[in-house]
Amino acid sequence: MNRITRYVLFSLGLVIVGGLGIVWAHEDGVLKVTVLAKSIDAWDGKPLPAYPAGQPEITILRIIIPAGEKTPLHLHTVINAGVLLRGELVVHTENGLSKRLKAGDSLIELVNKPHWGANDGEVDAEIIVFYAGVQGAKVTRELEEHHDSADHDAR
Structure with missing residues (x-):
């Protein structure tokens, strides 16, 4: 062998x-x-949707969010989960929910719900995210920023 x-x-x-x-x-x-994580619910406590029909395709991304930076407002179209390898990250929803992560924490992400991540720490945040989608479909959609959220700067 x-x-x-x-x-x-x-x-x-x-x-x-x-x-x-x-x-x-x-x-x-x-x-x-x-x-590290096993649930039928996303981090907001709501049930995950059914998997989409079609040829399954797994995508694994390493995402680095620099210290002091935020991700754009976005949503995921498929079930996904991640593990924060280093740094700190706070994920926010438009309706005021948030979840703080530190290195080693896992997260079952929101699906079809606008949100963003903010790295308020002093080191880059590095997260590995696994997406369970279908072949050829985008797993994330960037959205236009809402300027009425006090926690979220327009970027």
Whole structure:
């Protein structure tokens, strides 16, 4: 078995173990699996929508939000979740909900609901986001900014 095949099989095994919540012992110690997020709801407590019909396509993005910056107002058209690798991030909705994240926190994102993220910290925020969409469809739509939100500067 070549090195790539062993790597692929090992990676697949990790996915299976993660799904089952099992801990395996091996000669180097103990492999630990931690569920970072598992929910039928987005971070606002509302149920996630059904997956779209069509050929599934997974997109994984690394997003870096510089210290002191904000993302544009946007919405996601598909179910997505992320893990903040470093920094701090506060996600906001237009109706005043917010959620503060620190490095290591996970987030099941809002779907079809306008929101933005703000990095109020002193270091860049880095987040890995996994999108479960369909082939050829955009996973995020940037929206025009609303100038009436006290928490959100027009950008």
